[in-house]
Amino acid sequence: MRDIFEAELTQLGEDLVAMSHLVEHAVTNAGVALLTGDLGLAESVIADDIAIDALEREVDERCVGLLAQQAPVATDLRVVVTALRMSASLERMGDLARHVAQVARGRYPRQAVPQSLAGTFAEMHDAAVRVARRTATLLESRDLALAESIETDDDLLDELHEDVFTAMLGGSWSASTQETIDTTLLSRFYERFGDHGVSVARRVVYLVTGVSADDLDRSAI
Numbered sequence: 001m002r003d004i005f006e007a008e009l010t011q012l013g014e015d016l017v018a019m020s021h022l023v024e025h026a027v028t029n030a031g032v033a034l035l036t037g038d039l040g041l042a043e044s045v046i047a048d049d050i051a052i053d054a055l056e057r058e059v060d061e062r063c064v065g066l067l068a069q070q071a072p073v074a075t076d077l078r079v080v081v082t083a084l085r086m087s088a089s090l091e092r093m094g095d096l097a098r099h100v101a102q103v104a105r106g107r108y109p110r111q112a113v114p115q116s117l118a119g120t121f122a123e124m125h126d127a128a129v130r131v132a133r134r135t136a137t138l139l140e141s142r143d144l145a146l147a148e149s150i151e152t153d154d155d156l157l158d159e160l161h162e163d164v165f166t167a168m169l170g171g172s173w174s175a176s177t178q179e180t181i182d183t184t185l186l187s188r189f190y191e192r193f194g195d196h197g198v199s200v201a202r203r204v205v206y207l208v209t210g211v212s213a214d215d216l217d218r219s220a221i
Helices: 001-038 038-072 074-105 115-141 144-169 177-209
Strands: none
Touching: 001 038, 001 074, 001 115, 001 177, 038 074, 074 115, 074 177, 115 144, 115 177, 144 177
16 A cells, blocks of 8 residues: 555656646747747647646646545655645646747737847746746755755846836836736736746755745745
């Protein structure tokens, strides 16, 4: 019975890693679609989000089954509950990448980002891709140094988010109403993407160290 339980826990971990790689792929392609106006790439991100959603359902069902059938305690319970929360964050990261792609698709053949902020959004894209890549590696390796680097990139995304609003509130902002709405939403999508990456990172720290992340994780609720 214990062997079966261990195998289920191993599969949980593998599913989370698989989700994280799909998220990395999604946010990478969504950002490229946004910055280049690539319609086909945007549509592929939107279509592929279903795979992330499906994996989240599998993880949730597996976790519920383990809780009901195995009644885990102590460390095992911590692993199952944490997996549930991480899968929710990864699914949300996939949704945010999809939202970026949807904005890119909605403005085709134009680019959604005003030229004046193209550099800022290119930096946001790079930071979000690093968050996704490091999150995937962290889930595989449990290297806590990566958790710190994810926090650093999230801080950068927060700063860039503020830069976007500073630009929009400045006297030289001349974009259309639609561009203003798109810019506001896109900046928020990237900022929240970083928050959810931090959520996953802190929960890995919790698994490895046993230090509760509940008080540290409220920004990603």
